[in-house]
Amino acid sequence: MSLRNLRNPGLWITVLAVALLGLWPIVTQRASTREEIFTVMLSVVLASSLNILLGYTGYVSFGHIVFFGLGGYVGLYLIIVQGWSLWPSMIAGGLAAGLLALLLGQAILRLRGSYFALATIGINEAMRAFINNFEPFGGPTGLSLNFQTYNQYGGAANALWLIYYIVLILAVFNIFLSYIVKTSKFGLGLMAIREDEDAAEVMGVITPRSKTWAYVLSAILPGVVGVLFFFKNGNIEPPQAFRLHLSIELLVMVMLGGYGTVFGPLLGAVGYQRLRGLLLTSDLFKNIQLAVAGLLLLLIILFIPAGAVGWLRQRFPVVRRFIP
Amino acid sequence: MILQVSGVSKWFGGLKALTDVTFSLQEGQILGLIGPNGAGKTTLFNVINGVYKPSEGAVNFRGVDITGMKTYEIARMGLARAHQIVRPLNELTVRDNVMVGACFGRENHALGGARVIADEVMEFVGLEKRADQLASNLNIGQKKRLEMARALAARPYLLLLDEVLAGLNPAEITRMIDIVHKIRERGTTIVMIEHVMQAVMSVSDQVLVLDFGKPIAFGPPGEVANDARVVEAYLGDPELAKQLLAPSSDESEQDA
Numbered sequence: 001m002s003l004r005n006l007r008n009p010g011l012w013i014t015v016l017a018v019a020l021l022g023l024w025p026i027v028t029q030r031a032s033t034r035e036e037i038f039t040v041m042l043s044v045v046l047a048s049s050l051n052i053l054l055g056y057t058g059y060v061s062f063g064h065i066v067f068f069g070l071g072g073y074v075g076l077y078l079i080i081v082q083g084w085s086l087w088p089s090m091i092a093g094g095l096a097a098g099l100l101a102l103l104l105g106q107a108i109l110r111l112r113g114s115y116f117a118l119a120t121i122g123i124n125e126a127m128r129a130f131i132n133n134f135e136p137f138g139g140p141t142g143l144s145l146n147f148q149t150y151n152q153y154g155g156a157a158n159a160l161w162l163i164y165y166i167v168l169i170l171a172v173f174n175i176f177l178s179y180i181v182k183t184s185k186f187g188l189g190l191m192a193i194r195e196d197e198d199a200a201e202v203m204g205v206i207t208p209r210s211k212t213w214a215y216v217l218s219a220i221l222p223g224v225v226g227v228l229f230f231f232k233n234g235n236i237e238p239p240q241a242f243r244l245h246l247s248i249e250l251l252v253m254v255m256l257g258g259y260g261t262v263f264g265p266l267l268g269a270v271g272y273q274r275l276r277g278l279l280l281t282s283d284l285f286k287n288i289q290l291a292v293a294g295l296l297l298l299l300i301i302l303f304i305p306a307g308a309v310g311w312l313r314q315r316f317p318v319v320r321r322f323i324p
Numbered sequence: 325m326i327l328q329v330s331g332v333s334k335w336f337g338g339l340k341a342l343t344d345v346t347f348s349l350q351e352g353q354i355l356g357l358i359g360p361n362g363a364g365k366t367t368l369f370n371v372i373n374g375v376y377k378p379s380e381g382a383v384n385f386r387g388v389d390i391t392g393m394k395t396y397e398i399a400r401m402g403l404a405r406a407h408q409i410v411r412p413l414n415e416l417t418v419r420d421n422v423m424v425g426a427c428f429g430r431e432n433h434a435l436g437g438a439r440v441i442a443d444e445v446m447e448f449v450g451l452e453k454r455a456d457q458l459a460s461n462l463n464i465g466q467k468k469r470l471e472m473a474r475a476l477a478a479r480p481y482l483l484l485l486d487e488v489l490a491g492l493n494p495a496e497i498t499r500m501i502d503i504v505h506k507i508r509e510r511g512t513t514i515v516m517i518e519h520v521m522q523a524v525m526s527v528s529d530q531v532l533v534l535d536f537g538k539p540i541a542f543g544p545p546g547e548v549a550n551d552a553r554v555v556e557a558y559l560g561d562p563e564l565a566k567q568l569l570a571p572s573s574d575e576s577e578q579d580a
């Protein structure tokens with residue numbers, strides 16, 4: 001990572017795109033726009049994080065939402081039961097998610113291909129079952145925030161804006177992180193693993209270590225935004241925290257935008273959330289949105305496996321300079 | 325001794341791919357490893373660089389017992405390899421492929437240093453014009469040179485070359501042999517598996533012949549070429565005899 005890398009126009013185009021999108025609700029000051037963009041920014045953070053594992057390292061995590069849910073639980077537990085403030089709880093949520101990835105990584109990153117993907121689903125389900133029976137986290141009823149808590153942050157209305165700003169900052173930060181990883185020596189090792197793990201080992205890439213750190217990096221920010229999401233939501237329950245279909249939607253976003261690119265997850269998150277917004281207004285689609293997501297994933301894999309950005313980069317190599 | 329292989333055997337289920345292989349190699353030498361298809365040559369490489377653990381025996385590299393060590397640990401100690409079946413990192417550029425070798429090999433370079441080495445090595449093997457292309461776009465001859473470049477970028481003490489001439493046309497073969505000579509001049513020790521007999525005989529200091537996993541001859545090329553058992557191992561198979569008499573090999577890479 002050298003400063004020269006930071007002069008890449010593509011990085012700044014991407015950051016500018018996130019910033020402009022994020023500033024829109026601030027300019028209009030409309031709560032409904034804010035909610036819509038909040039969902040998009042949340043998706044950007046989740047998809048971009050997943051991309052470090054899926055896109056750079058080539059490991060498909062179907063159960064990535066486990067980090068979001070666990071982070072949310074740890075954060076809300078600290079806020080509600082231990083009386084911590086939001087900031088340290090956010091950090092604790094991120095660290096808890098990272099720690100889980102560190103422990104899991106040693107065990108399941110030895111599995112390749114679909115075995116790894118299946119293991120990640122198992123972990124999400126196991127975590128849901130565990131928390132369902134874990135009394136400190138409220139078991140099946142979960143944890144609920146006292147409405148008074150928001151007063152520390154200037155009341156509920158202000159708290160919502162505050163959370164929005166934090167998520168926006170995290171989304172921009174995540175784009176930088178994603179870019180820095182991609183252009184670093186660490187990232188080169190990850191991409192070598194993605195292309196041919198055995199060949200990477202023969203060239204000296206310490207694959208267990210690299211994969212584990214990629215997994216940890218891809219887990220921390222989902223843990224942090226988990227805290228924010230459930231803090232905003234006011235309560236957390238096992239089925240909400242570990243929704244497998246959210247995991248699948250994240251995969252769709254990364255694949256739609258273009259895995260392994262910095263810009264792709266952003267484009268995928270925006271595109272997918274727009275599409276979902278349109279579909280949700282129709283009663284028919286409301287019930288089958290997951291089926292639509294699955295179908296979309298299938299179509300992408302069949303026809304544009306590289307995703308939108310990947311496709312552009314293949315068709316027009318000059319684009320590579322501007323879209324990282 | 326830079327490499328000592330002692331009593332190595334390797335079983336695959338009921339198949340004994342290597343039987344009691346013992347040899348040692350001095351620094352700066354080129355060892356030619358020959359033998360019919362399926363003789364266990366590639367398996368021997370896999371045992372040396374830690375892809376497989378030997379069923380029996382030990383491998384010692386620069387005074388360290390590396391038996392059972394991880395492939396990447398061995399690579400970082402200065403052992404690099406070019407695969408018989410090329411393994412390009414397809415979606416990365418040629419330069420990035422070569423940089424992986426420099427970054428994670430013996431010298432453990434940062435990206436900046438690795439870039440300098442990559443440029444130098446790409447020029448050395450004649451891939452400099454392809455530097456920014458994706459590795460998947462190279463033709464087979466170029467992919468073979470990419471294997472070589474990645475291995476060289478690691479600045480290894482010992483280089484394992486597995487049939488780097490197979491599948492190349494005569495012009496490419498001449499070019500590759502020239503590259504091997506140059507590597508040797510730099511003092512890098514090489515073990516070279518090859519079917520093109522002339523090439524092996526002309527560059528090797530020592531030759532080891534494997535037949536059905538057993539070492540049947542070991543010594544300077546002149547001696548080995550006249551060894552009765554070697555002649556029998558090869559000439560027992562008219563197909564192979566024909567192949568070996570030809571100056572170039574047109575066989576593809578069916579013997580993985």
Ligand SMILES: Nc1ncnc2c1ncn2[C@@H]1O[C@H](COP(=O)(O)OP(=O)(O)O)[C@@H](O)[C@H]1O
Pocket residue numbers: 336339341359360361362363364365366367368579580
């Ligand atoms: N991973 C493996 N599993 C089972 N058998 C193998 C494996 N690798 C090689 N073999 C067998 O070992 C023998 C030697 O193969 P190999 O070392 O590739 O020969 P060579 O490189 O001399 O042509 C062959 O019979 C091959 O089928």
Ligand SMILES: [Mg+2]
Pocket residue numbers: 365366367408579580
């Ligand atoms: Mg072979």
